[in-house]
Amino acid sequence: MAAAAARSNATRLLSLIQSGANACPCHSHAHSHGPTSGAFSSLLKYGRNYASAKETTDYAFEMAASNIRFGPGVTSEIGMDLNNIKATKVAVYTDATIAQLHPLKAVVESLEKHKVNYVVYDTCRVEPTDTSFKSAIDFARQHNPDAFVAVGGGSVIDTAKAASLYSAHPEADFLDFVNAPIGKGLPIRKKLHPLIAVPTTAGTGSETTGTAIFDYEPLKTKTGIAHRALKPHLGIVDPLNTRSMPSQVHASSGLDVLCHALESYTALPYNQRSPRPKDPIERPAYQGSNPISDVWSLHALKMVVEYLPRAVKDPEDLEAQSQMLLAATFAGIGFGNAGVHLCHGLSYPISGLNKTYKHPGYNVDHAIVPHGVSVALTAPSVFRFTAASCPDRHIDAAGAFGADTAHIKESMAGEVLAEKLTRFLEDLGVPNGLSAIGYDSSYIPALVEGTLPQHRVTKLAPAREPAREQIAAIFESAMKNY
Structure with missing residues (x-):
């Protein structure tokens, strides 16, 4: 009552x-x-x-959106895309589940077919946190790639955005780009390395946006980073990649x-x-x-x-x-x-x-x-x-x-x-x-x-x-x- x-x-x-x-x-x-x-x-x-x-x-x-390529099987083109932008070392981000499924296998197959040099980070957290973002950032800073690929849902794509952003700003404090009032909300003035996003869920639209969302653990709430510079260079929207979704x-x-x-x-x-x-x-x-x-x-x-x-x-x-x-x-x-x-x-x-x-x-x-x-x-x-x-x-x-x-x-x-x-x-x-x-x-x-x-x-x-x-x-x- x-x-x-x-x-x-x-x-x-x-x-x-x-x-x-x-x-x-x-x-x-x-x-x-x-x-x-x-x-x-x-x-x-x-x-x-x-x-x-x-x-x-x-x-x-202003109207801003990533380039989008849609079609069943277009994931096979990603190796050519990376060669076309002259990438010399690519960091591939995914999560532990997608790492075992068709989408990542299709990406890796294309990278190897087209002789793209790559490293894989496969521990992106579903519903990322500031801690998981920092781990992904450390990986990017360690390997120093000149292009990024994200294979997964919004959590993975957002994690790769953060890795790209902070690897380009080694001097930055983590909260510098986080939305105010939690962070400083500074604008992004440096050019970031290109990111190709391969969504495996039909939901976040993160392949088109300049936003990266995470749980900020000290305050027990979500916040994010938002700027047009975070937009992926290309979104590969392949219906074959969502077939494994429960x-x-x-x-x-x-x-x-x-x-x-x-x-x-x-x-x-x-x-x-x-x-x-x-x-x-x-x-x-x-x-x-x-x-x-x-x-x-x-x-x-x-x-x-x-x-x-x-x-x-x-x-x-x-x-x-x-x-x-x-x-x-x-x-x-x-x-x-x-x-x-x-x-x-x-x-x-x-x-x-x-x-x-x-x-x-x-x-x-x-x-x-x-x-x-x-x-x-x-x-x-x-x-x-x-x-x-x-x-x-x-x-x-x-x-x-x-x-x-x-x-x-x-x-x-x-x-x-x-x-x-x-x-x-x-x-x-x-x-x-x-x-x-x-x-x-x-x-x-x-x-x-x-x-x-x-x-x-x-x-x-x-x-x-x-x-x-x-x-x-x-x-x-x-x-x-x-």
Whole structure:
């Protein structure tokens, strides 16, 4: 009864917050996303708002993404790619599981066929930490490669990004490039050695982005490094490399794509974000929603809704697997330029504080809440909270789940989207809220404290960054979802 009362109070607080929210000026009109007019009309709308932008907010956005090569079997070309960039020594990063599977074997086969000199680091940690990053960095500094290859999921790709970054900056302290306020958040001014990313999961989109995420153990929370210089030189997106994923890994990876798409589409508009950079190199990778990222994010969302249930249900559904791999890349291009917001900001302490829960389907020797699960658990509560700021965007998102958008009132946008999300998560067998992975209301203060430093993402919540009490209410509401 006490838990039910607490959830009721949280729901009332969320409703109060929503009712008092001002409409987001850049998102507060109906949108057209038709094939001929959507992107152009959206661009005009953003442009009109530029005239009223304050000098303290940004006035421009940048579009950056890795080169992407997609196709079954394209991993066999990687040896030629490395010869084409005249690599003389290559550091190949992977994890202990992928080291025994087809993706790494295909990479090594190509390297040897094309006489590429390489060394292998096969102990990347799933859900990396500052400690595991430092071990990977030490390996790079020891071997001094002039190119990197990452074969694995987002954890491996992010680890290789960190190894490349710090091997190019031997004088740097580890926290120099880590996002503020945990680190100094310094811009990357040196040219890094090229990194070729070979994703083996359909989730993070890390093959397209300039972001590397890890658990910062001293604070028991996740943070990261974000800069365009971290983007891989090339992403080799090969559907043959995801066939070995267990069903639960398909589900978790796909949930990350889902939240990447939803959060980037509903993020604060780029010309509402502050501060305006004094130098273009200071413009963050996560800039806020913009008319180019919108196209990628919304399309990725529709792909997830259509193909993720199929990929989870049937490991032999190669079409669904291939389409989810594309969706991950599409969403990566979207959120890699727009950014994510509250689902990700709240997820970091959910993962960081976990000491006992081990998600099924993950062959690891430590407690783990997979990243995709940690972002999805709060998603229904988050979008109830954010809907009042840009209801039209939340209505668009509900439409991707099959809702009749013509009959959704703006005042109901958050509730409709949350209900669609809840049913989607339930059908995929996602744990029923935070309580299902071992949390109760007594953990909320610590979860809030772990969220507050995540400025890089929480400041991109549409129209406003939530206060401590609002974050607590979202966590309370997410204790049970269905």
